[in-house]
Amino acid sequence: MNHRPARRARRASASPLFTPHGSDRATRRAARRQLAEAVAKARTETTAHPADGAAPAEHGTPPPLYPPGGRPGRASARGNRLKLPAHRMTTAVAAGAYPFLAEGGLGAEGIYIGQDVHAQASFVFDPFALYGKVEGFTNPNILLAGVIGQGKSALAKSFALRSVAFGYRVYVPCDPKGEWTPAAQALGGTCVALGPGLPGRLNPLDAAPRPRSISEADWKGEIRKRRLLLLGSLARTVLGRDLMPMEHTALDVALDIVVTKAADTGRTPLLGDVAATLNNPAQLAEAAGMMSGQLGDAARDLAHAMRRLVHGDLAGMFDAPSTVRFDPSAPMLTIDLSRLGGSGDDTALVLAMTCASAWMESALSDPHGGRRWIVYDEAWRLMRHVGLLQRMQAQWKLSRGLGIANLMVIHRLSDLLTAGDAGSQGRALAEGLLADCSTRIIYRQETDQLHAAASLLGLTTVEMDAIAHLNRGRGLWKVAGRSFIVQHLLHAYELALFDTDARMH
Known part of the structure; x- marks a missing residue:
């Protein structure tokens, strides 16, 4: 009995009437009665029929004002009982605010890479399986960037190694550090080492085998066009400029002379034959006829540029018939150019890679060659050479038609900007390669590189x-606008095979 009046007093002091705590019981009772009468009167007025002069009944619109007691129902917010409908959205919409929401990944069809960190699930990837199935995935090309020592080379090698189990073939036209040789040997592939003093020889003018669907005459024209493109790319790299119109003519005439003589003797034309013909003005003038003009004088710089390939720092590599035959059925083929990568001048490396790429085109141009990977390791060293970028761009554009996927490995995203000044041809080609990569894999970047990476890739x-x-x-x-954080996992055998820190231990 002693506690009940105290409880009532506490209730009265906390009532919605907000009456003073010291008011007596009669005053509080009268206030509650007045409130009840006011609420009843307000409800009666709002539910009554509108008076004369009000809005017509056909409008059917409720009065804009709520009763003095507030909006009735659960949405009145009285007593902290506000109930709003749940807001539902898809993960694709929510990813705009936070891109790393756990999702189902890219599916279960593909090559195992590792673990999706946020979804805590396996992450698999296959550009050929994703093509046509994922919105925005328009090509199978990949860009891989990361600072030294973060495992990007191990990712490239393990991905290539695991692809062989799915029937893929791997071609590495430029291995400037010789790191792909153990992987090629482990797979039973072929490794061609080029450099001064080595026995390996490649003739970039070798004719590719003719596909059955192309006639003999059409194939001869295609071979001639490829050889001209190769010679022009080599000349531009050595000269450091575009060719003049008469230089194009001289190169065209010299190639026809060399091919005719080689056919008469039953052998394959060589780069040395082209260099010798360009250095013979009389022979060029005789072959050109009415268009000769000063062709011999115009070809003087061109002759010296081609001479470097057979008598300069590249002598002994591309001036003789090929010592190996390209086997398109081999699981992996690498061109080891580590003997050329030690100097500060990358011109020799780029020339060698251009020749090696042309030599590999016999397999790349075969539409029935199956799915193939073309790996450009240390591609940052190639960005300053427009001729090679043009060849790479053509290969990027034809990736879907040829059934090939290009993998470009660089250190920083700003390496793409070293191709030239803004608006230059080299910069446009480099940015075009990036635009034609539907998959971008970014390993850790230094703090000063974050803004360049964000501007080039559109990062949040x-x-x-x-x-x-x-x-x-x-x-x-x-991957086509979708973002994942993936931890690459290596098998113990792969870890030993791809160890690039062996000399540091």
Whole structure:
């Protein structure tokens, strides 16, 4: 009995009437009665028929004012009982605010890469399986970027190694450090080592085998066009400029002379034959006829440029018939150019890669050759050479038709900007290669490189923060606009095979 009046007093002091705590019981009772009468009167007025002069009944619109007691129902917000309908959205919409929401990944069809960090699930990837199935995935080409020591080379090698089990073939036209040789040997592939003093020889003017669907005459024209493109690319690289019109004519005439003589003797034309013909003005003038003009004088610089391939620092590599035959059925083929990668001048390396790429085109041009990977390791060394970028761009554009996927490995995204000044041809070609890569894999980047990466790839602030703090072997995968953080996992055998830090131990 002693506690009940105290409880009533506490209730009265906390009542919605907000009466003073010291009011007596009669005053509080009268206030509650007045409130009840006011609420009843307000409800009666709002439910009554509108008076004369009000809006016509056909409008059927409720009065804009709520009763003094507030909006009735659960949405009145009285007593902290506000109930709003749940807001539902898909993960694709929510990813605009936070791109790393756990999702189902890219499906179960593909090559195992590792673990999706946010979904805690296996992550598999196959560009050929994704093509046509994922919106925005328009090509199978891949860009892989990361600072030294973060595991990007191990990812490229393991991905190539695992692809062989799915029936893929791997071609590495430029291995400037010789790191792909153990992988090729482990797969039973072929490795061609080129450099001064080595026995390996490649003749870039070798004719590719004719596909059955092309006639003999059409194939001869195709071979001639490829040889001209190769010679023009080599000449532009050595000269450091575009060819003049008369230089194009001289190269065209010299190639026809060399091919005719080689056919008469039953052998394959060589680069040395082209260099010798360009250095013979009388022979060029006789073959050109009425268009000769000063063809011999115009070809003087061109002759010296081609001479470097057979008598300069590349002598002994491309001036003789090929010592190996290209086997398109081999699981992996690498061109080891580590003997040329030690000097500060990359011209010799680029020339060798251009020749090696042309030599590999016999397999790349075969539409029935199956799915193939073309790996450009240390591609940052090639960005300053427009001729090679043009050949790479043609290969990027034809990737879907030829059934090939190009993998370009660089250190920083800003390496693409070294191709030339803004608006230059080299910069446009480099940015075009990036645009033609539907998959971008970014390993950790230094802090001063984040803005360049964000501007080139369109990264969000969350993604920028992620790539600045990625651990070894962990990368940001952007696949047709979708983002994943993937931890690359290596088998113990792969870890020993791909160890690039052996000399550091």
